[in-house]
Amino acid sequence: MSVANNEFEITKPETEWQKDLTPEQFKVLRKHGTERAHTSELDKQYGEGTYACAGCGQPLFTSETKFNSRTGWPSFFAPIEGAVGTTVDKALFMTRTEVHCSRCGGHLGHVFNDGPQPTGDRYCMNGVSLKFIAD
Template identity: 75%
Template sequence: MKKRDFLKLIAASIGAFWLLRYVRGNTQVMAKVNKEYEITKTDAEWQTILTPEQFRVLRQHGTERAGTSPLDKNYAPGTYVCAGCGSPLFTSETKFNSGTGWPSFYAPIEGKVGTSVDKSFFMKRVEVHCDRCGGHLGHVFNDGPAPTGLRYCMNGVSLKFIPQES
């Protein structure tokens, strides 16, 4: 076997290994997210109440472009709720400017979000979803401010802001 053929074989083996890991990783995320939720709908039902972008992010685990959500720079007092089911998820007291272009919080409302492992795009992240309807909200990272040290980096399109009544 020539050296060139041997290197091609090694490269193909490594590529196959990573592809298998990627496909298996995505299946694991979907299996965990597809648990029984209080609110369940078919894709057709979700499409009647969500915009195409909300459906892509909330139901198909998409990501909105950074800097496109007006909620990123919103610091008014109030509550951020799931755009799919209206469940309260975050309060304005825990919101901070992460500089990432997505609305960021250091803590959710207790018991309102769930997490699962996301192995898409050849990396391992912690996905955040609504614990009432399973909608994909974003990801959580360990580089946030005190007191939690966490950064819940959320897609603005998956949230709705309810201003605090004065």
């Protein structure tokens, strides 16, 4: 599964993404990988600030929507309006909703319907796909 590169404001050849990202960021953001649970410092980050795309810097989530899902990945109940897009992911013999950056198409994680109110959503994000910017 992939999203056409030309659908996004920021597009780069794969070789340029490889130069601009760490190997793990490239694996997750550009190749739809998943980091191991409990490996991201951002899972336990609860300071005030904004979580932006590690690929292009677009703000994606605010600290006001972050919660402890106890899954081992940073989780949020809502993105910043217009910051993310979704596609159907049928890998691993199941159907999930993949979340990607609406600006560069980078794979961020998946959204599930078992989160807290007010939305009931759990945006389960790979920490390596995010960068935290403190207020």
